[in-house]
Amino acid sequence: MMGSSKKNPAQLKNNTIGEDKQMNINKPAQSKRKDTNKVWDFFCSVKLAVIIILVMAVACVLGTVIVQGRAFDEYTARYGSGLASFIRITQLNNVFYSHWFSILLVLLCANLICCTIRRWRNTFLQTGFVLTHLSLVLILIGGVIKFQLGVKGGVNVYEGKSVDYFLTQKIDSSGRMDYVKKSLPFSIALDKFILEKNEPKYQIVTYVKDKDKQKIIEAKIGKRQRIPGSDYRVTINDYIPDAELKQEPVNESDNPDNPAIFLQLFGSERLIAEGWLLAHANNYHDEKKQDLRLEYIWLSSQQEFDNAVNTIQNAHAKVSVSVPELGILQDYSLELNKTFKLSGSEYSLRMLEYVLNYGDRRPISEQPANNPAVQVEIEGPDGVETRWIFENFPDWDKMHPAKYENIKISCSNIANSHMTKNVFRIYQAPGENKKIVYIRDKQIVETIPWELEKQYSFTHNSYQLTISNYYPSFNIKKDVVKKSDQIGTPAINIRIDGPNGKLENWLFADSKYATWYKDNNFAMIYESTGESVKHYISDLRIVKNNQTVMEKSIKVNDPLKYDGYAIYQSSYDAEKLSYSGLQIVKDPGIPVVYSGFGALCFGVVFIFYVKPFLRKKKKIGNEVAENEYS
Amino acid sequence: MSIVNLTLIVYVVASISYVVREIWRSIPVKWISLGLLILAFCLNLTLVLKRSIEAGHPPFSNLYESLIFYACCTAFVYIIFEFVYNFRIVGALASILAMLILLYATLQDDTIRPIMPALKSNWMLVHVVTYMLGYAAFGIAFVTSIIYLVTKPFSKKGSDSKESDSNKEILPRNFDKLSYKIVAFGFPFLTLGMVTGAVWAKKAWGDYWSWDPKETWSLITWLAYLVYLHTPLVLPKMKVSKSKMSVALAFWLLVSFGIVNFTFVGLNYLPSADDSMHVYGAK
Ligand code: HEM
Numbered sequence: 001m002m003g004s005s006k007k008n009p010a011q012l013k014n015n016t017i018g019e020d021k022q023m024n025i026n027k028p029a030q031s032k033r034k035d036t037n038k039v040w041d042f043f044c045s046v047k048l049a050v051i052i053i054l055v056m057a058v059a060c061v062l063g064t065v066i067v068q069g070r071a072f073d074e075y076t077a078r079y080g081s082g083l084a085s086f087i088r089i090t091q092l093n094n095v096f097y098s099h100w101f102s103i104l105l106v107l108l109c110a111n112l113i114c115c116t117i118r119r120w121r122n123t124f125l126q127t128g129f130v131l132t133h134l135s136l137v138l139i140l141i142g143g144v145i146k147f148q149l150g151v152k153g154g155v156n157v158y159e160g161k162s163v164d165y166f167l168t169q170k171i172d173s174s175g176r177m178d179y180v181k182k183s184l185p186f187s188i189a190l191d192k193f194i195l196e197k198n199e200p201k202y203q204i205v206t207y208v209k210d211k212d213k214q215k216i217i218e219a220k221i222g223k224r225q226r227i228p229g230s231d232y233r234v235t236i237n238d239y240i241p242d243a244e245l246k247q248e249p250v251n252e253s254d255n256p257d258n259p260a261i262f263l264q265l266f267g268s269e270r271l272i273a274e275g276w277l278l279a280h281a282n283n284y285h286d287e288k289k290q291d292l293r294l295e296y297i298w299l300s301s302q303q304e305f306d307n308a309v310n311t312i313q314n315a316h317a318k319v320s321v322s323v324p325e326l327g328i329l330q331d332y333s334l335e336l337n338k339t340f341k342l343s344g345s346e347y348s349l350r351m352l353e354y355v356l357n358y359g360d361r362r363p364i365s366e367q368p369a370n371n372p373a374v375q376v377e378i379e380g381p382d383g384v385e386t387r388w389i390f391e392n393f394p395d396w397d398k399m400h401p402a403k404y405e406n407i408k409i410s411c412s413n414i415a416n417s418h419m420t421k422n423v424f425r426i427y428q429a430p431g432e433n434k435k436i437v438y439i440r441d442k443q444i445v446e447t448i449p450w451e452l453e454k455q456y457s458f459t460h461n462s463y464q465l466t467i468s469n470y471y472p473s474f475n476i477k478k479d480v481v482k483k484s485d486q487i488g489t490p491a492i493n494i495r496i497d498g499p500n501g502k503l504e505n506w507l508f509a510d511s512k513y514a515t516w517y518k519d520n521n522f523a524m525i526y527e528s529t530g531e532s533v534k535h536y537i538s539d540l541r542i543v544k545n546n547q548t549v550m551e552k553s554i555k556v557n558d559p560l561k562y563d564g565y566a567i568y569q570s571s572y573d574a575e576k577l578s579y580s581g582l583q584i585v586k587d588p589g590i591p592v593v594y595s596g597f598g599a600l601c602f603g604v605v606f607i608f609y610v611k612p613f614l615r616k617k618k619k620i621g622n623e624v625a626e627n628e629y630s
Numbered sequence: 631m632s633i634v635n636l637t638l639i640v641y642v643v644a645s646i647s648y649v650v651r652e653i654w655r656s657i658p659v660k661w662i663s664l665g666l667l668i669l670a671f672c673l674n675l676t677l678v679l680k681r682s683i684e685a686g687h688p689p690f691s692n693l694y695e696s697l698i699f700y701a702c703c704t705a706f707v708y709i710i711f712e713f714v715y716n717f718r719i720v721g722a723l724a725s726i727l728a729m730l731i732l733l734y735a736t737l738q739d740d741t742i743r744p745i746m747p748a749l750k751s752n753w754m755l756v757h758v759v760t761y762m763l764g765y766a767a768f769g770i771a772f773v774t775s776i777i778y779l780v781t782k783p784f785s786k787k788g789s790d791s792k793e794s795d796s797n798k799e800i801l802p803r804n805f806d807k808l809s810y811k812i813v814a815f816g817f818p819f820l821t822l823g824m825v826t827g828a829v830w831a832k833k834a835w836g837d838y839w840s841w842d843p844k845e846t847w848s849l850i851t852w853l854a855y856l857v858y859l860h861t862p863l864v865l866p867k868m869k870v871s872k873s874k875m876s877v878a879l880a881f882w883l884l885v886s887f888g889i890v891n892f893t894f895v896g897l898n899y900l901p902s903a904d905d906s907m908h909v910y911g912a913k
Binding site: 045046047049050053054056057059061064065066067068096143152201203216476529532533543556557558559566568583585586587590593594597600601604608609612622 | 741
């Protein structure tokens with residue numbers, strides 16, 4: 001083989017005689033001119049080659065270890081002023097475009113050319129040697145052409161617009177990057193920009209809390225996967241590409257432990273509202289616009305039922321007043337414009353106004369009970385003070401300076417003091433005790449017994465009521481169903497086996513909440529990995545003298561070439577997709593470089609595969625010949 | 631058991647059988663050890679194919695995929711060589727090397743992600759495959775260099791030239807020649823990998839060479855092996871003895887393989903990695 005064979009006498013004997021002879025012819029010719037010979041020898045030597053290659057390698061290492069092409073201030077900040085000025089003087093901030101690196105490349109070229117000339121022998125076996133060494137020269141020449149005559153820059157074009165220039169980068173005297181505008185001999189019009197995205201992908205992320213360890217596991221159905229370093233195992237039972245959570249009311253038993261009715265309210269034959277009312281949970285529905293309330297009241301005995309049906313009970317709204325140093329603690333019911341004397345003191349109190357949602361400009365009948373408040377007037381020895389008392393913020397008055405700081409006032413149940421104009425109370429107790437009570441302006445107007453699925457109208461209003469269903473033991477069954485076959489909101493059904501037994505659950509993609517295992521130590525989420533870009537394409541048109549001379553849709557890996565320029569798709573406006581980022585390159589050295597590439601590939605293959613193969617063949621041939629002659 | 635674990639185990643078993651073969655030289659043991667390594671290679675190949683089917687693209691889009699392919703290539707190149715030369719103990723270390731690469735792969739994030747537009751190119755396919763074959767060859771050369779350096783003190787001097795005529799039986803003191811042959815096999819692949827990489831970069835980014843850290847380090851790798859290929863022409867002229875030169879070259883191959891691996895997986899540690907578009911995981 002190439003290196004070791006030269007010094008190996010055993011193999012030299014097998015080499016072609018022609019090569020050796022030519023070498024002998026060369027030598028006496030060289031020794032005549034001694035001085036030039038030394039320089040010539042030096043430029044031909046492998047020693048120089050090895051030195052150049054090593055220095056280049058070191059330069060490359062420096063060029064990646066030291067960040068390149070930054071402003072000089074940055075080097076001072078990074079390495080200190082001493083080292084920074086060393087970097088500046090030695091051009092280590094821009095190794096690959098420095099003068100000394102150019103000199104290195106020139107030396108390399110000289111070495112390659114000289115050694116090729118010296119070893120030039122017109123034998124077939126030398127093909128590889130000549131091709132590889134000269135190919136490198138070609139590539140370097142191509143590089144110089146690019147550096148001298150080529151340009152490279154970029155420009156953003158907006159859809160429907162065109163450009164006839166681009167911007168190149170240049171390092172200015174302070175080492176900073178600067179932009180230079182270059183004009184083009186034609187203009188580039190962007191007719192359309194298209195962004196294609198991949199189908200969203202999803203992944204399962206698990207989290208073990210006590211280890212603070214996160215892991216992404218495969219979303220593969222039926223595979224039981226152990227979460228490394230823990231006792232949890234996860235199995236994916238099912239997958240739905242587009243899932244929906246259906247919540248279906250069901251009746252669990254005949255035991256009235258959670259009574260509920262399904263109610264429909266009509267006004268002049270038009271459905272106004274319908275839904276479930278649960279006696280023990282959300283037992284009323286307000287129709288604010290109509291100043292109407294529907295209530296469902298469950299009573300556990302006939303006696304309670306009889307009492308309730310005949311009275312208008314209202315949870316008491318009250319205002320509590322305390323004056324700690326006088327030992328006064330007094331509750332008052334909410335009655336507007338009535339003066340209450342605080343017994344045992346000089347104060348008196350008057351409630352001026354109440355609201356259900358403080359700051360809400362609407363009439364009180366339309367206000368939701370978000371922030372109930374009462375306005376109270378206190379009269380005392382120092383005059384009159386008015387303040388708002390908030391039910392939900394009992395400490396509010398403490399934070400605001402008040403005249404009578406010693407008087408603390410709080411309130412509760414304000415929302416209940418307001419009774420809507422029309423109230424339908426649907427009463428029910430075990431047995432056949434069912435009645436609808438219609439209350440208007442706090443007066444019972446009508447009482448009628450009810451049955452399921454009948455429509456009731458009233459003499460004093462135009463509403464109709466239907467109670468279409470009754471579940472004594474109401475519950476909601478959650479069910480995950482398939483909405484479509486496309487990828488919408490995917491969901492997976494998982495089973496977690498852990499120290500506290502198994503847990504089965506549906507995980508919806510990109511849900512706001514993680515699914516926790518019973519021991520609160522293991523959680524899972526199912527999330528999309530984000531939409532990724534598949535392709536981005538710009539429909540370009542080259543316009544010259546107002547005429548379209550070329551059209552092409554370019555994308556990454558598929559540029560447009562015109563008039564020595566190549567136009568590449570390089571980026572796009574990620575936010576608004578309004579422009580397409582193009583890279584514009586002109587490199588007249590390309591044919592030279594590419595021939596160098598071709599020669600290099602061919603050359604190395606020849607040296608390391610073809611030549612040894614030919615040698616081996618020849619060697620066998622020689623052996624045969626030797627045997628024949630001996 | 632997962633295929634990965636099985637592959638890892640078979641690699642280890644193959645390695646052990648190569649050690650056995652070194653002690654107990656018999657034809658059946660020879661075929662058993664080679665058979666085991668071929669089995670491990672097939673398992674590894676299955677892993678690569680399975681992955682590319684699952685991902686829907688050639689398995690080179692991230693570090694995990696490249697590493698399992700690299701391990702596969704290492705086994706492949708070794709097996710090819712064993713059919714040409716009598717490799718003996720090299721197989722033990724070669725399969726351990728493949729195993730370690732695969733083990734390192736299992737530590738990486740194996741999430742399947744969509745392939746980015748720039749990677750959709752046939753040039754990239756050729757580029758990666760040739761590079762991996764080159765790297766694999768250099769891995770084997772690394773192993774033979776280790777063996778050369780370890781066995782050198784025990785081998786007798788002065789009988790080099792006799793055995794070197796026969797390529798079939800490599801004796802311990804000839805491991806340096808073996809290293810050379812493997813580098814000579816791998817170097818064209820490295821060169822092709824670099825050239826196709828440049829052509830691909832030109833198509834995708836508009837420039838065949840931009841001194842990007844990944845590009846620069848692959849040039850450093852190439853230069854390192856170029857030094858290895860040229861020094862045998864220099865040192866004898868400088869009156870360095872042949873055996874000293876072999877030792878130096880063996881050491882140089884160890885260093886060079888270190889450079890290969892740095893180029894492959896170590897670039898993230900460079901301060902300039904943020905500027906690179908080729909560094910795995912930089913984005
Ligand atoms: C792909 C890259 C290269 C390959 C494959 C290669 C290969 C070779 C080969 C096969 C030889 C002849 C050895 C022999 O038959 O005795 C050689 C010699 C030589 N190479 Fe390279 N080489 C490459 C790059 C370089 C570079 C970059 C330089 C230097 C700048 C260089 C400088 C030399 C010199 C000076 C010789 C000695 C010629 C002589 O013996 O007269 N080579 N190279």
